[in-house]
Amino acid sequence: MGRGQRYGIALSAFVAFAVGAVMTLSLLLGDNPALFGDQPGSAQLAGLLALPADVLLRLVTIVVALSILIGIANLLYVHVGRLARGKAYSAIVLASFGFTVYWYVMRPGDTSLLEAVQVPIESALAALLCLSLLHGGSRVLGKRADIWGLLFVAVVVLVLLASLPLAELAPIQAWRDWLMRVPVSAGARALLLGIALGTVVTGVRALLGQDRSFRG
Amino acid sequence: MDQTTLQVYTVLFVFATVVLVYTARYFQRRGKRRPQRRLAGMGRIAEWTSRSIEANRPLHLALGRTAVGEDKTAIALAEAEFFHHIIEGAQASDVAPIISASAGSSLPLAQDTLRRVWSSGDHLSRAQWYPPDLAYAAAVTAMMKEDDPAAHILAGSFGAELALMIDSADRRGQGSLAVSDRLDGQAVAYAMADEVLIGEELFAAAGCVSEDGRAQVDALVLDVWRALVIMGVGIALLLEVAKRMPWLNWALVASVSAILLVFALLIYRRH
Amino acid sequence: MDEEFNWLEYSESMDAAAQEDEAQSSRRGLRRFLPRLPGLPGLPSLPRLSRPRLPSLPSLFRRGEHASSQPSAADLLGSQQERPLDDLDERLRALRERSVVTSQPTAPPNQALYDVDDILTSPELQSKPGGVISAAALSRAQQQQVQMLREIVGDPEQSQWAGGRRDLPAFSLGAVPRLLGSALLVLVVCLPFASSDYAEGQLPPAEFHEDRHQPTAFYDLLDNVSRDDTILVAFEYGPTAAGELDLLAELLLRHILAQKAKPLIVSSNPIAIVHAQNILRSINRSLAGADAQLLHGEDYYVLRYLPGGALGLRELSQNFADVVRISARGFPTGLEFETLDEMAEIVLIAESAEAVRNWVEQVLSATGGRRLLLATGYAAQPLAQAYADSMTSIVGPVYGIRDAFTYGEKLANNFGGLLSVDAPVEPEGDPEVVQLPVNVVSDSQVEAPRPTESQVDAVPATALPQPTATKPPTATPFMTATPRPPTATPLPTDTPAPTATEASIRVVEVISDQSVNIRRGPTTIDEILGLGYKGDMFEVIGANGDSSWYNILLPGGVRAWIAAFLVEERVVTASEFAGAQASASADAPPERVILQLDFSLRLSKNHPRFYQARPPTSGEGDRPELILSRDRGLEVPRLQAMTLGTLAAILVIVFGNTIYAARGLMRRRDSQGS
Structure with a gap:
């Protein structure tokens, strides 16, 4: 690794650390005017401290909005390459893209393509998804032949039964409600809690400049 | 809890995490290595990697909707680390893995992850973007036919559309490991994927597939927090139960806690 | 922290770590057995013994293009140099001698993988029936690897893993269960559309169940908005969920619009914004007269897309004034709001639990006590319900098609009483179908010429009338909204008087x-x-x-x-x-x-409910009637199809899993028996 590259890595890690620290402090202090007591001007001070985070977040949203262009460029690049290798599907993708752009340029504001093409296709895909889910649901015990798999299937069946609008199945709805309110809710919170913990640990790693992105 | 208290707790939590990270690294440098926890499905990754090498079929690594720059940046970084180690294992293959994403801002990260291991090759076309949700699932299933990947590591943010991808992979005899930070995607992953990671295992996975010290330290810190949270929740639950049942005495509570603790340890050791 | 962390040292330590990794990895495999001698030239010809005999394994031994500091097996093998046999230690020398002995070809060279058995195992193992794979020396994972190797090197036509395209058979018996399950589902879902004989399941009630206060409160809150109130309506669903949520979204918009309140539509999903515009167009299409068109900038506003997911929502709550200034088409809206608290209500129509979470965390928490009215799909319902149960500022959720149906019924019933009853009811074709007295107007709509959609869109936002003074929010205390009493339909006047001796x-x-x-x-x-x-x-x-x-x-x-x-x-x-x-x-x-009976509701322009607050001289009397109409002919069979489909899904899931469980049990019994 050359000296220049090393400096580059150190610089990028430093920038990450500095921006992370500024954001954290700005979000913590700027969001809470109560920290500065009731003196006159405390609200202004909090507003001033919140400014860096505000500016940086706005920058991020602009960058994220523009990043769709990267995606589109990538999609075109990949499919042009595939077309060169003789893949016919890519021709359809590129032709559809061209047609959509042409349509929008010629008829600005007309979004009927979305309703006439996108919505039916995505609805059809959603129907296919239903079949996939059904197939997957019917072979859970083929994949996981254990007590947890059995429990999973039992809960799925119970929830589906309770969703049926049949008067005969009314008692099951009470079970379903309890199931959704207590164990399912607890499990969902546990999953989210775990992901939050992981997010903090990874965030600290990035904040300390130790993520692989900064290590060259 | 007012906002100030919440902020103080947040700062303390982050600070404690930093201290834990450095402490774990200190002990690691002194040669005290702790055995990594085993995650189900990690063995299959080795098998799929060899399949990819032997048969010249790419691995497909999917980020889903995880986007850099949004609130899921940390998840994207954890996935990139996980993918880095998988790609490292598959580098003897002649075909570079494919990383797909449905967020434009994740593409540079995906290309960077590929470039670190594959010095040559067309990174631009191996990191692929597709529009989100069902369109993404549909595009990936088309890619499954075109590129015939050996296996799919679907670690990211997915909803129920995961079912389309896993089902299609299943039909083609391609392996799948799935984990999602969204609840519907996680349920589908559990029901349908060959191997599944759950919740925070996504963050510990990098430490489990590699010998990289930093990734292992992260997994260790995560384990410590996890244990503390479980203990905290357990104690809160016991106190709540004790409050509602005045006939409970401390001896009973202590013995139940001990049994629960042993049970938890048994489960922990088993996994 | 800064003192402890030296960036330059850090990057140098990275180099050192990389070198250490390299040193460690070079001692993997057979090199582990070698003494640690400086400048050791490498392994002798041991691995090379097998290389010339495996011409069909190019990829395994081909040198890859690597940038990592961790060399691969191919690198190690490629960099081997010859070394005198004497340098080898005892064990390696013995191993080499044995390899030389067993490396004699025992099969014709053209037979696939003829030498793998020789290299992998001793002659004793090879003599066992079934060859290497059946030998107990290999674990299951190893057997899989050998099988894989065998197939790769073997006949490419039979290989399961071989590179290149593996053409799947067009049809295999394994696909039959999938086909049957799918066919059953499709069939039963289609039945209710074909004949009413298959109508199964109760239709949703006309009122939300009395145990579910929250959806009723949702309806009442929207029912109590005043004219010119501004309602923030978040469209957080894309075309995927259109089938599930379009009906609900349209009803909510109609409910708001019918009361002359103004919806401000906003979303963090760009396609959802376009979809919302299309729903508004479909409402416009159902309006009768040309001048009845709802206009952007007057009756509703579609705001710009909020990029960045949760960050975009944060921006909405922090910089609301900026967000409302720009419409989805990039024109200025002319709206002058400072904070979210100026919204009369905030309604969220969400497809995923994630959207619900983002709105609660980023938007609701930033408002000064506003309510969030939740309408969701089935997938988001559990989380939405948990939020609604734990936070008083969240109302709902109204979810799924069934609730949408009930919402439509409530809307029809409550607005129905306000309709004029002069129009005759069209008799049904089937004389046996029961008809209770109905006061629903079967309005014969005249399709008057109306501006095309592009014309409607093309109205420049700046030319639109500026909204008049926006009302300060009229904070309705939570849960105090009272439902409008059922409006009276004409009572039968010829009730027989009770007599002394009644039957x-x-x-x-x-x-x-x-x-x-x-x-x-x-x-x-x-x-x-x-x-x-x-x-x-x-x-x-x-x-x-x-x-x-x-x-x-x-x-x-x-x-x-x-x-x-x-x-x-x-x-x-x-x-x-x-x-x-x-x-x-x-x-x-x-x-x-x-x-x-298809029905349409007609809200007369002269009806006091909607015009009582309007000064007669405001000129808005020229505004056309706003007609709420929905052809609900397909909704009933749709709900019944859902019921039948769910039943079929349960059957398939139970049946499939029973088969798999039985198969698993039989396999276990067989393996125990053997």
């Missing part, structure tokens, strides 16, 4: 909380003629053999059947029965027994 009538009274089906025959497959609600009374004229169904006489003299367990038999006097009938028809939702 008794045997009746059944509906006791089920949910609506019950009234059928043509005493089975659940008979055609549904109508619905009965709790408290409804019907005259009994008989019963079936086991008294599980009552034969009843409907108003109008039609005979029908109702299941006995849903009703209670009583004997009442004629006047009681007539009174019950009268009150039933007064309380009854207008079209509750008429399933096949």
Whole structure:
């Protein structure tokens, strides 16, 4: 690794650390005017401290909005390459893209393509998804032949039964409600809690400049 | 809890995490290595990697909707680390893995992850973007036919559309490991994927597939927090139960806690 | 932290770590057995023994293009140099000698993988029947690897893993169960659309269940918005969820628009914004006159897309004034709001739990006590319900198609009473279909010429009239909103006066909380003629053999059947029965027994409810009538298809899993037996 590259890595890690620290402090202090007591001007001070985070977040949203262009460029690049290798599907993708752009340029504001093409296709895909889910649901015990798999299937069946609008199945709805309110809710919170913990640990790693992105 | 208290707790939590990270690294440098926890499905990754090498079929690594720059940046970084180690294992293959994403801002990260291991090759076309949700699932299933990947590591943010991808992979005899930070995607992953990671295992996975010290330290810190949270929740639950049942005495509570603790340890050791 | 962390040292330590990794990895494999000698040239010819004999394994040994500091096996093998045999230690020398002995080819060179067995195992193992794979020396994972190697090197046509395209067979028997399951589902889902004989399951009630206060509160809050109130409506669903949420979204928008409140539509999903515009267009299409068109910038606003997911929502809450200034098309809206608290209500229509979480965390928490009205799809319902249960500022959730149906019923019932009753009701074609007195207007809409959509869109936002003074929010205390009392439909005036000696009538009274089906025959497959609600009374004229169904006489003299367990038999006097009938028809939702009747609601422009606050000289009297209309012809079979589809799905799931469980048990028994 050359000296220049090393400096580059150190610089990028430093920038990450500095921006992370500024954001954290700005979000913590700027969001809470109560920290500065009731003196006159405390609200202004909090507003001033919140400014860096505000500016940086706005920058991020602009960058994220523009990043769709990267995606589109990538999609075109990949499919042009595939077309060169003789893949016919890519021709359809590129032709559809061209047609959509042409349509929008010629008829600005007309979004009927979305309703006439996108919505039916995505609805059809959603129907296919239903079949996939059904197939997957019917072979859970083929994949996981254990007590947890059995429990999973039992809960799925119970929830589906309770969703049926049949008067005969009314008692099951009470079970379903309890199931959704207590164990399912607890499990969902546990999953989210775990992901939050992981997010903090990874965030600290990035904040300390130790993520692989900064290590060259 | 007012906002100030919440902020103080947040700062303390982050600070404690930093201290834990450095402490774990200190002990690691002194040669005290702790055995990594085993995650189900990690063995299959080795098998799929060899399949990819032997048969010249790419691995497909999917980020889903995880986007850099949004609130899921940390998840994207954890996935990139996980993918880095998988790609490292598959580098003897002649075909570079494919990383797909449905967020434009994740593409540079995906290309960077590929470039670190594959010095040559067309990174631009191996990191692929597709529009989100069902369109993404549909595009990936088309890619499954075109590129015939050996296996799919679907670690990211997915909803129920995961079912389309896993089902299609299943039909083609391609392996799948799935984990999602969204609840519907996680349920589908559990029901349908060959191997599944759950919740925070996504963050510990990098430490489990590699010998990289930093990734292992992260997994260790995560384990410590996890244990503390479980203990905290357990104690809160016991106190709540004790409050509602005045006939409970401390001896009973202590013995139940001990049994629960042993049970938890048994489960922990088993996994 | 800064003192401890030196960036330059850090990057240097990275180099050192990389070198250490390299040193460690170079001692993997067989090199581990070698003594650590400086400048050791490498392994001798041991690995090379097998290389020339495996010409068909190029990829395994081909040198890859690597940038990592961690060399691969191929790198190690490629960099080997010759070394005198004497340098080897005892074990390696013995290993080499044995390899030389066993490396004699035992099969013709053209046979696939002829030498893998020789290299991998000793002659003793090879002599076992079944070859290497059956030998106990290999674990299951190893057996899989050997099998894989064998297939890769073997006949490419039979290989499962071989590179390149593996053409799957066009059809295999393994696909049959999938095909059957899918066919069953598709078939049963189509049945209700083909014939009403397959109408199964109760339709959603006309009112939300009394245990579910939250959806009722949702409706009431939206029902109590005032004219010119601004409602923030978040569209957080894309075309994927259109089938599930479009109906609900359209009803909510109609509800808001009908009261002359202004929805501000916003989303963090760009496609959702376009989709919302299309829903508004479809509402516009249903409006009668050309001047009835809802106009962007006057009746509703579609704001710009919020990029960045949760960050975008944060921006909405922090910089609301900036967000509302720009429309989705990039024009200025002319709106002057400072904070979210100026919104009368905030309504979220969400497809995923994630969207619900983001809105609660990023938007709701930033408002000063605003409410969030939640309408979700089925997937987001559990989390939304958990939020609603734990936070008083969250109202709802109203979710899925069934709730949308109920919402539409409530809307129709409550607005229906305000309609003029002068228009005649179109008689149904089928004389046997029961018709209760209905006051629903079957409005014959005249399709007047109206501006094309592009013309409507092309109205420059700047040229639109600026909104008049926006009202400060009229904070309605939570849960105090009172539902409008059921509006009276014309009561029958010729109720017979009770006489001194009254005849008794045997009746059944509906006791089920949910609506019950009234059928043509005493089975659940008979055609549904109508619905009965709790408290409804019907005259009994008989019963079936086991008294599980009552034969009843409907108003109008039609005979029908109702299941006995849903009703209670009583004997009442004629006047009681007539009174019950009268009150039933007064309380009854207008079209509750008429399933096949399409209806449209007509809100007269002169109706006081909507125009009472408007000064007569405002010029807005020229505004056309706003007509709420929905052709609901397909909604009923759709709901029934959902019921049947769910039943089929349960069957398939239970059946499939039973088969898999049985197969697993049999395999376990076989393996124990062997």
